[in-house]
Amino acid sequence: MKSEFQAFFDQLQSFIPAERLITDPLRTLAYGTDASFYRLIPQIVVRVESEQEVVRLIGLAHEHDLPLTFRAAGTSLSGQAITDSVLVQLGDGWKGYEISQGADTIRLQPGVIGAHANRYLAPFQRKIGPDPASINAAKIGGIAANNASGMCCGTAQNSYRTLHSMRLVLSDGSVLDTADPVSVEQFRQQHQPLLDSLDSLAKLTRSNSELRQKIEHKYRLKNTTGYALNALVDFDDPIDILQHLMIGSEGTLGFISAITYNTVPDHPHKASALVFFDRVRTTCEAVALLKSTPVAAVELMDRAGLHSVEDKPGMPDFIRSLPEDAAALLIETRAENEAELQQQIDAISASIAHLQTSQPYQFSTDPEECARYWAIRKGLFPAVGAVRETGTTVIIEDVAFPVERLADAVADLHELFVRWDYPEALIFGHALEGNLHFVFTQSFETEDALRRYEGLMDDVADLVVNRYGGSLKAEHGTGRNMAPYVELEWGQDAYRLMREIKSLLDPAGILNPGVILNEDAKVHLKNLKPMPAADPLVDKCIECGFCEPVCPSRDLTLTPRQRIVLWREISELERSGDNPERLQQLKKDYAYQGDETCAACGLCSTSCPVGINTGDLTRLIRHHNHEHRENLANWLAEHYGGAMKASRALFKVADTTHRLLGSDRMSALTGGVRKLSGNRVQQWTPAMPTAASTPATPTPSSPRVGDRVVYLPSCASRTMGPMRGSEELVSLADKTIHLLQKAGFEVILPDALESLCCGMPFQSKGMFTAAEHKRSELASQLLKASDRGRIPIYSDTSPCSLRLQEGLPAELQLYDSIEFLDRFVLPRLEVTPVAETVALHITCSSQRQGLDGALKRILSACSTDVVIPDQITCCGFAGDKGFSTPELNANALRTLKSQVQHCSGGYSTSRTCEIGLSHHSGIEYRSVVYLLDRCSQPKPCEEAHHVAT
Structure with a gap:
């Protein structure tokens, strides 16, 4: 840390706990990274939990004349969320929300993820207006501060247009809540000169007819370049002007501590059509015609974009034969009811009926088919990222043109790509608003590469501004990326006005300096982010941050994006030999921050645009770090049956001691031993399982003809019984056998069951040889037990099911318990739901298998009230991490208990996960099998469905 920050840091400690002040090289690099192609490393990262902390932090920054940059999710693309000074992160204290009666408005704190806000509003068939592509990761603070929009919101439903009120902190530390008349009146009294100045600027702007006309023209388009000058034209009250200036100000004018949106309808009935044209010009003519029809979204994809996805599974064959000037439109319309939807479809189709299309088209209301259409559109950006050369970055630019000139603009952009040698560049975008994104790959490693990029951007700016009167940033924000071009787009008068606004609201210039306004004409070519090779497993990462909300170690140590950022840095330092001290420190810190606290659950891959499973990298690192233990792992794999017996014996000893000492004294004793051992002894909790009995041999039953199933109980199911004090005394294995027999199945257990394992315990630790040996051994036994695949196999633990499905012989019919229960067991049972509130945890492996819906169906059949806790993703138990790395x-699960305390019990599909869930929730979690067995009876034979074998 630089010397000028030390006194500031020392004073920070008087009101911010040490664990929320970060200065070490590993985390400042990790936390300072955003989705842009720029890099600045902060000196200090401060994690704030309250508005009062923000106020004091701003005051202290003034005292020391140190810049502050506020960060939400870091999904911004233009370099507005990075700094080499003090970075301010939002902690857990910023996730509150309040929905008004009737759900016409929603008040949100800046740490709420956009998609979560929509989830809270979904029961009311409402949503927030902004819909950026990053909505599943982006937080409200960033969405508002960037005036982010997206595919459907256009200009009518962005943050500026749907703003109801705001609570904000200005650079002098004052707080204004525009929804509170008392706060507004106090602010008027204390800040009259400021409000008078805003009023004066507004009057001057409105009286300048040329400037006013320019502003009105600019905001007929989507525009996030510079400050929201339309606030000076649209509103008379300086309070309204002030709060609307905050929208799109990128943290340079103040801090938004809460925002209230006017919500918009979320119509339940939707239809989509994918329409292909042989010529771009015809496509753009269609856009202009569609503008006046009841469309919700019109997305354009050029021929290069279609080329990038034409070989993807499920794509129509004819796409490959389209001419090189072809393009497509993805059209969506939404309505309150089916009749209205059909009327809208008819109107939309009639508007373009005279245009020649490449293929006949029709609107679909099938959710799965519509999802496939949208997957094509959403796959364009990652398609470029996935095929780029290692060491390059993906850049996505964001411009807007008048819709009536869209065809010419697309043609001119294509010419620029040829001129500056970007053959892979493709164009897509929100055509209804004239908003086009173009995507290309860029290396910054050579002067020639930098020259090409500079030339392209200069020509794009000239094209957009001077030839078409468009906007250089339609929805991604100005940032550092477009700061040198703000004056070009707006002209001297408007630019001078923006400078006055900045000086008025941040006279000391401490709030995110250099963003939006910057006198350095080359700032967009500086502090460029390196993207060195790290490992083929993760080299395609574009550092977007979409993975972060699902990671169980978020807010504890690192996220998948941050692990990759650091591994890239470590790999580059190893290659170059530069700065060995830094390398040594990063590797030392990464051991805990990156490796030990990674659950390696792979849930990140489900939200990654290019499908990266950062857990694969973690396992590879563990493999290299622990190669010396390979022989021990192989020996254990060969003697696995003995290890299972030893595990049962340990659980039995622990349970006996627990019974004798009681929970309090047992916790104190084991906690002390763990502390003395330097955390090498694993943690014990009252939720620790008792020892399971060996699965009972299934009793002969009277199955329906051909209704046999091979039951594979996992290692955990075979060794771990219910927790002490459980309402259930029967092990999961025995309960499963009973349920399957109740449903009319003959249950078969594999031979040599005691020694069988899917290999997951070895795989998660990087012991790949032992892991593959166990999986191969199990496959042989399953082939035998299933009559070479003729009999289906039931796997009772979701993580094991996922592991096996990734490597079993193709002829084996292996089903996770969720799928088998949903498809084959439920139809055979009479289920009477219990009148109880129950909690459901969907494991990461269940999510990765796409079994969320099936599991919800099972629980909904069994209970009248199912609670799925908010923002609980992977539980972080991760096999044995819950014992070895309990933090x-x-x-x-730090927010779990408050959400499920009122539940009678919790249910899941992984015995180890259930240990941690029980410990941190205060209720007992068990397998869904227990609940289904409890509330079901067999159906008569003639009603039951049969398993297809």
């Missing part, structure tokens, strides 16, 4: 499990 990971505690962090992942």
